[in-house]
Each structure stands twice: as C-alpha cells, then as structure tokens.
Amino acid sequence: MLNYKQLHHFWNVARAGGIVRASERTGLAPQTLSGQIAALESTLGITLFRRQGRRLALTETGQMVLGYAEEIFRLGSELEEALSNRSTGRAIPFRVGIADVVPKAIAYLLLAPSMALTDPLRIVCREGKLDGLLGELAIHKLDVVLADSPMPANTDVRGYSHRLGESSISFFASPALAATLDGSFPACLDGAPMLLPGMEAAVRGPLMRWMETQRVRPRIAGEFDDSALMLAFGEAGVGLFPTASLLAEQICSKHGLQRIGDAEDVTESYYAISVERRLRHPAVVAIGTATPKLEGNPPSGEQQHRTNKRSAG
Template identity: 55%
Template sequence: MFNYRQLHYFYSVAKAGGMVRGAEQLHLTPQTLSGQIAQLEEKLGVALFRRTGRRLELTEAGRLALSYADEIFQVGNELEETLRNRHGERPFLFRVGIADVVPKSIAYRLLAPALGLPEPVRMVCREDKFERLLAELAIHRLDMVLADRPLSPGMDVKGYSHLLGECGLTFFAAPGLATKLEGGFPHLLDSAPLLIPGEDSAIRAPLLRWLRGQNIHPRLVGEFDDGALMKSFGQAGAGVFPAPTAIAAEVAAQYGVVSVGRTEAINERFFLITVERKLSHPAALAVSEAAHQGLFPTRETLHKQP
C-alpha cells in the first residue's frame, strides 16, 4: 500500500527547497527525512531528486510526483475543512488555468465576478503555458482555461472555445520618448524602438503583419514572454509597446505612459476554454456574462445601454 507519510515528507522537502529546511519544518533530522524519501524512491522505482552541487533538484519524475502530491494534499485539506464546518455552507471550488500571456489586469477583471456569486466560491488560479494548461483541463484538474487563443483543430484535447470578447491595440510610450516620435500614427512607429510580445502570444504575428502591411519598419529592441516586464521596460523609456485597448486607461495610470495611437485593425481576443459545449459552471457563466457586459461589450449590449 502507498505510504502517504513518505509522500508528505517528499512534498515538504520539495516545497521547502532542501532537505535541511524540510527537516526543520517537520521537526525531524535530515538523516531520518532522507532515509524515508529513499524508501519512497525505492518503492516507486524512480529517483525523485538529484543533487546539483549542494542543491537538491527535482527530477522529471519528481516534478510529476509533486503535481500529484499538490492535488492529493489539497483534497485532504478540503476534506478536513468540510468535516470541521459540515454544519456551515461549503464553498464550491473553481479551478482556473490562466495562460501566461494573458495580461494580469485582464485576468483579474474577467475572473473577479466569480467571487461575487451568492454562493461562496473558493478560486484556485494556476498560471502556465497554454499547452500545459490544456493537458490539465483534459484530465479535469481545471474547470476552465483563460487564454488569448482558441483551441486549434490539431490539438489532441476535447474542449470548446467560448469567445469572451475582443478589442484593438493601443500603443504606449514613456512621455520622454513620446515627444521624440515624429509624424502621425501609425507612421510615427517607423524607425521607433518597439517592444513586442514573445512568440507564445497570439497577437505577435498579426502585429508584425500589420506593420509590414503599413510599410512601417520599427527597431525591434525587445521581445517579452511576460507582458508586465514589457510594460516596465516601456515605462523606463526603452521603447513603444502595445497593450489591449480594453485596459488602456489602467496601463497609462499604472505605468505613467501615454498613448501614441491605437488601431482596430489588430484584434486581441480572449477565450474561455472548457470541456463543456455549453457553459454550465456558475463561475464560468459569471465570467462570460461580465466579459460581454463590461470589459468586452457586444454590439447588442452597447445598443441597450442608455
């Protein structure tokens, strides 16, 4: 039978980042802890850690084991909480994956309505690469994935893409750089230093095609997988950068930058990906409704507004 105490020892060491720190947290000696983990490795037939210099690193099998241990102990904590509060109202779990290219402010504004439901909600957010999140969705470890692209036909995942909304792009620059840009938009981008999203971003290719179509040739000075890092470089004056128009006011206020132009010729889209053809999860429905009425209003919604 599987020894869950040994799994907990492994989990504690992996989370603590070392045998000594793990032993201190568990009030055990490093020798005892090391021996227990060695027994677990022997039973499983794989090495969970490898030593690199003085540091312990997880092997590939160790990373897989850690992901399962995370879920096992999370379920255990939920069981304990439920039994202790069985006479109260139990919050329902809402597990959402967020593709790491989705701007944090958009993710927050899309997901926040789920916390306003009449029923208590416990939200678990996991940020990762799009493909890895889809794998988690496929085995029902996530209820939905928030992404900047739909499922492609070539992906071996059974799921459905629900469009939350779309918006154009606004280009920003630090005030000092903005004063040096010459001409009207978009031609002021020609020869200007430009910061762009990394290869994982769905908007990158359309952005570069649009620039070529306008016969605009900026100086690409930086590519960023992390949108917040790109904005920080833009804030420092390293270059002009794009952001979704839906959060233009927020970007300007947070980073102290100014808009140098915007276009609707490039649309950044955001999707809710689920295993359901029709949304039924209360939190997912709240996210979709709020997106269409607030952050990304549809034409029908706009016509209904006074």
C-alpha cells in the same frame, strides 16, 4: 470492472513505500493488503510492483496506474470538500489557469463576474504557458483556462473554447520616448524601439502584418511572453509596446504612459477553455455567461500622437 476499494489499497501501499508501512498506517493486516493488490493485478492483467531487495518498487505500468489513482482520489476528496462547503457555507474552490500572454488587468475583468456570486468563493490563480495549463485542465487540476486564443487544433486535450470578448490594440510609450517620435501615427513607429508580445501570443501575427501594410519597420527592442514584464520595460522607456485598448485609461493614469495610437483592424480576443461543452462550475458559468465590457475603441483625434513638437535646435 475496476474495483476502487482494491485501487485504494494499492494507492496506500504505493504512497507508503511498502506493505508493512501501509499496514501500520491503515491498521489492516499485511496479508489483507497483499491479497487486495494481487486481486487488482489479476483483474487488470498487469504487474504493479516488483521486488527490489527487501522493498517493493512500482513497475512502469504501476507508475501510470498510481498517477490515475492520485487523480481519482484527489477528485473524490474535492467532491467531499465541495459538498461540505455547500452545507456549511464555506468558500467553493475555483482554480483558474491564466496564459501568461493575457494581461493581468484583462484577466481580472474576465474573472470579475465570478466574484459577484452569492456563494463564497476561494479563487486560486495559476499562470503559465497555455500547453502546460491545458495539461492541468485535462486532469482536472484546473476548472478553466483563460487564453488569448481558442483551444489549439493539434492538442491531445479534449476541451471546449468559450469566447468571452475582444479588444482593439493600442500602442503606448513613456513620455520621454513619446517626445522623440517624429511625425504622425503610424509613421512615427518607423525606426522606433518596439517591445512585442512573444511568438506564442495570438496577436503577434496580426500586428506584424498590420505594420507591413502601414509600411513601418520599428526596431525590435524586446520580445516578451509575460505581458506584465513587457509593461514594466515599456514604463522604463525601453520601447513602445502594444496592448489592449480597453486598458488605456489604467495604463496612462497608473503608469504615466502615453497612448500613441491604435492599430486599425487588429483585435485581441479572450477565451475561457473548459473540459465541458456545457459549463457546470458556478464560477465558470458566471464568467462564461457574463458580457464584460471589453470594448477598447480608438480615442478621439486629439488623443492620438500627431507631430513631434520639439524645437529644431
């Protein structure tokens, strides 16, 4: 069985870069540290260090063991901090990974229930590609990952997907661009400049199939992995763009954009991915059990883009 005291001595020596320095930092005799590491190597049946001149260097196996040791003692430190926080009333850390294809406003709506907890919370948000975030989730650097799709079947990470809600999809454009569109929706999309989510976005495929069934072929003016960047380009009038219908009021009022129409039968779902089948972190439980109002329904007919009112001349 792994001796964690010996592992801790190895961790200290590896971080210090040698036994003498580790001895100075820990106050333990060099002979004690050497003996503990030798005992650990004997138990595991491996070599952790090799001589490199006057210094010790980690073997390839030693590098791997150090990675695990770093995570083990980081988690131990977090456990102590969490217990201390509960006893002193300090904020509980809540580390969230947000896939870059998830709109920021949607992420806030999904996380909002955790902000209502009685215990004080300190939220730490990290944005990135889903596969990278899942890697951090696997080694417990994150408590949960928010994504637009469930856990990929081909990933090596063991995790569980908890569906949080969904929204229909609408198209938006700057007023200047909207004024150039001819005909009713969705025919007005044909030949129009279009900004699309990147290939990794779960909604990309359904959107392309919907446009095929509507027999419209917009001119693809840009593709974006980051939803916020796509919104910025759309606000500048570079092209129309699709996003969650439930954000329509915010997009139109805050960014001065117009809602052109809705992609029928195209929805975007949102998931919380965790390493636990049964959620335990209080903030993850809060967002996993809440029922956020993610209902982006199409507007009434007069809100849709119907015809271009420009004069012929």
